Amino acid sequence: MTQVIVLNGGSSSGKSGIVRCLQSVLPGPWLAFGADTFVGALPASLQASDAGIEFAADGTVSVGQEFRTLEAAWIEGVAAMARAGARIVVDEVFLGGADSQRRWQKALGELPVLWVGVRCDGGIAAAREIARGDRAAGMAAAQAEVVHRGMVYDVEIDTARTESMECARAIAAHVG
Secondary structure, eight states: OOOEEEEEOOTTSSHHHHHHHHHHHSSSOOEEEEHHHHHHHSOGGGTTSSSSEEEOTTSOEEEOHHHHHHHHHHHHHHHHHHHTTOOEEEEEOOTTTHHHHHHHHHHHTTSOEEEEEEEOOHHHHHHHHHHHOSSOTTHHHHHTTGGGTTOOOSEEEETTTSOHHHHHHHHHTTOO
16 A cells, blocks of 8 residues: 655645645545655754755755755654654655655555656746745746656646546546
């Protein structure tokens, strides 16, 4: 039975909306965690620092060693919750592509995981980014394709053409 669902997609691709819909259509309770959860938990000193995470004016994101150390601990913590019996949906942005996926695979070990690629046309994601008003301009376009490089998914969805609830139902159909 699937214990963890990992959604990977660029900023403003629609992952958060899909996660909320998944929580309503999947049987039983599922906890939701994501990149925004982790970044929001960082101390202010690491939220705009070369040791932590930096968001450039053009939308590019860079992370430092302190970020990576804390991220590794966070990933292990999410995996520990799943091993303890929690069913978890992870909303991620794999800026490192396949390397990011490997970090999660290592931590999740033998847990049954459903890997989901959340794709969205960069122009559509950029329009969503502007409407949100809480992201650096250019982040969505910069991440739209790079987060999928080298990735291996069980399911891929395209939010440019499909509403969140429909995407959630398509994902739920693959949850064992």
